[in-house]
Amino acid sequence: MTIAIDYLANHPQWLPILAEWTYSEWGKFDSNNSLQATIKRYEDRLNKDHIPLMLVAYSDSHPVGCVSLKETGMTIRPDYTPWLGSMYVNPKERRKGIGSQLMQRAIAESKKLLVPTLYLWTALAEGFYLKYGFNTIESTRYLDQDTKIMALHISRE
Numbered sequence: 001m002t003i004a005i006d007y008l009a010n011h012p013q014w015l016p017i018l019a020e021w022t023y024s025e026w027g028k029f030d031s032n033n034s035l036q037a038t039i040k041r042y043e044d045r046l047n048k049d050h051i052p053l054m055l056v057a058y059s060d061s062h063p064v065g066c067v068s069l070k071e072t073g074m075t076i077r078p079d080y081t082p083w084l085g086s087m088y089v090n091p092k093e094r095r096k097g098i099g100s101q102l103m104q105r106a107i108a109e110s111k112k113l114l115v116p117t118l119y120l121w122t123a124l125a126e127g128f129y130l131k132y133g134f135n136t137i138e139s140t141r142y143l144d145q146d147t148k149i150m151a152l153h154i155s156r157e
C-alpha cells in the first residue's frame, strides 16, 4: 500500500471523517468537546504555511490517518506551544508504518516553520513518541487520565 502525506488544506472533503474518527477516540474524555466543535477546530487548521495545520495520510484516494500542529494543547500548561495532537491511524491500517510517516512529516513541518520545541501529551502512547526523540518532561493527571507531557527540541540543522 502506497501512503501519501499531505496538508488537509488540499483535501478538505476528508475533514468530517477525520473529525468523526478522532472524536470517537477522544471525545468522551472532555465534556466540553463535541463533534461540531471538533469540526470547527479542524477547519481552523486548513493551512499549509503556518500553525495550526493538519496533515492527512491517504492511500488510493481514502484517508487513513492524521496529525495536527496547533498552538494550544493542555489548558493547564498555557506557556507551552506549539503542540502535536490528533495523532490517529484508522484501526484497520495500524502497525504498517503510517503513524511513523505522519510523525516524520510533522517533525519536518515543525522544522520548516522554525519551531524550537514541540510539545504533546498522551495517556497511552508514550512508547510511540519516544521513538521519534520526544522526552517525557512531566507526569500529570489531566481530563481524568494519567498522562505524560513530552517535548522534542527541534534542531535547525
Ligand SMILES: CC(C)(COP(=O)(O)OP(=O)(O)OC[C@H]1O[C@@H](n2cnc3c(N)ncnc32)[C@H](O)[C@@H]1OP(=O)(O)O)[C@@H](O)C(=O)NCCC(=O)NCCS
Residues within 6 Å of the ligand: 025, 087, 088, 089, 090, 093, 094, 095, 096, 097, 098, 099, 100, 101, 121, 122, 123, 124, 125, 126, 127, 128, 129, 131
Ligand atoms: C499510536 C498510533 C498513531 C500508531 O500508528 P501506527 O500507524 O500503528 O504506527 P506505526 O505502524 O508507524 O508504528 C511505528 C512504531 O511505533 C510502535 N507503536 C505503534 N503504536 C504504539 C503504541 N501505541 N505504543 C508504543 N509503540 C507503538 C510500532 O510498533 C512501531 O515500532 P517499530 O518501528 O519499532 O516497529 C495508532 O496506534 C493510533 O492511532 N492509536 C490510537 C490513537 C492514539 O493512541 N494516538 C496517540 C495518542 S496521543
